[in-house]
Amino acid sequence: MSALRLKALPPETLGFAAAAAAAALVLGLAPTALPFAVQVGLLAVAVVVLGLPHGALDAWIARRAGLFERPLGWIGFNLGYVALALAVVGAWWLFPITALVLFLMISAWHFAGDWQDALMPWQRMIAAAALLGMPAVFYQAEVASIFVVLSGPGAEVAAEGLRSVGLVALGALVPVLLMTAMKRQWTVLIELGMLVLLAVFAPPLVYFVIYFCLLHSPRHLRATIALAPAGERRSLIAQALVYTLATLVLAALVAALLLPSGDLSGIALKTLFIGLAALTVPHMLLMLWTERKQANVPA
Ligand SMILES: CC1=C(/C=C/C(C)=C/C=C/C(C)=C/C=C/C=C(C)/C=C/C=C(C)/C=C/C2=C(C)CCCC2(C)C)C(C)(C)CCC1
Numbered sequence: 001m002s003a004l005r006l007k008a009l010p011p012e013t014l015g016f017a018a019a020a021a022a023a024a025l026v027l028g029l030a031p032t033a034l035p036f037a038v039q040v041g042l043l044a045v046a047v048v049v050l051g052l053p054h055g056a057l058d059a060w061i062a063r064r065a066g067l068f069e070r071p072l073g074w075i076g077f078n079l080g081y082v083a084l085a086l087a088v089v090g091a092w093w094l095f096p097i098t099a100l101v102l103f104l105m106i107s108a109w110h111f112a113g114d115w116q117d118a119l120m121p122w123q124r125m126i127a128a129a130a131l132l133g134m135p136a137v138f139y140q141a142e143v144a145s146i147f148v149v150l151s152g153p154g155a156e157v158a159a160e161g162l163r164s165v166g167l168v169a170l171g172a173l174v175p176v177l178l179m180t181a182m183k184r185q186w187t188v189l190i191e192l193g194m195l196v197l198l199a200v201f202a203p204p205l206v207y208f209v210i211y212f213c214l215l216h217s218p219r220h221l222r223a224t225i226a227l228a229p230a231g232e233r234r235s236l237i238a239q240a241l242v243y244t245l246a247t248l249v250l251a252a253l254v255a256a257l258l259l260p261s262g263d264l265s266g267i268a269l270k271t272l273f274i275g276l277a278a279l280t281v282p283h284m285l286l287m288l289w290t291e292r293k294q295a296n297v298p299a
């Protein structure tokens, strides 16, 4: 067996694995260490600081890929992005449970991209289904009550469905893990293995925050920054900052207009996840478009 050299692993794999191991250990020993309101606070801060910036470079990616060139094109891109995001918020308002289910499906597709270069499409599908399904397998009541906050009574059905998907995906993940071990794909093996461990020991929001903010977002950010010429990196960071702040202002406005006052965790949870769902649609469409363009397939 070839030696596993930690230095050869991508930095986000190391950071994610270390955080997952620490969280699993602490929460395994003291399962009630993090009250729900603290988990929501953690999620909010981490998503803003580490999660949002990975989409905040979308305008830069779009320009680089040739989606627009002139200032008018830039305005059109921004308006189109916001319009798509608002359409998702509208759809959630009208059809909350269908929107939640679609969000889960689109997210699985999007997160499968984290293993684009390492796994075959069917393996990626299993990995993504397990990634989203595992919290519902190990913490069904918690996932059901989060879904009810997001989409109202009746959304427990989505948690039950997700649990079934998670159970099947967990079974199917075993041969995928064995194959990655046989092929000595240590990065994927560590990431998927630590996800399983984390899903068992960490409550769903902590699980999600560690995956999304320490693996998904940094991987995407690192790939984007690597594309930029060294001289452009400063302006890239400035852009990420401005777009992140703009997103916060927009989210606060939409939440203030649409959400009735109530308990703070519920409002924060709704703003965060419905906000992420809203941003996912334009964010993912852009990723799809640029991938197709790179692969030279007509979009
Ligand atoms: C460019 C632009 C902008 C910005 C943007 C951004 C900043 C973006 C971002 C983006 C992003 C940042 C995205 C994200 C995504 C995310 C996702 C996709 C998520 C998902 C999730 C999930 C699916 C979850 C699930 C769950 C729950 C809910 C509970 C528990 C359990 C579980 C985990 C299962 C603006 C608007 C300013 C303007 C225009 C242009």
Ligand SMILES: [Fe+2]
Pocket: 054, 110, 216, 220, 283
């Ligand atoms: Fe993403």
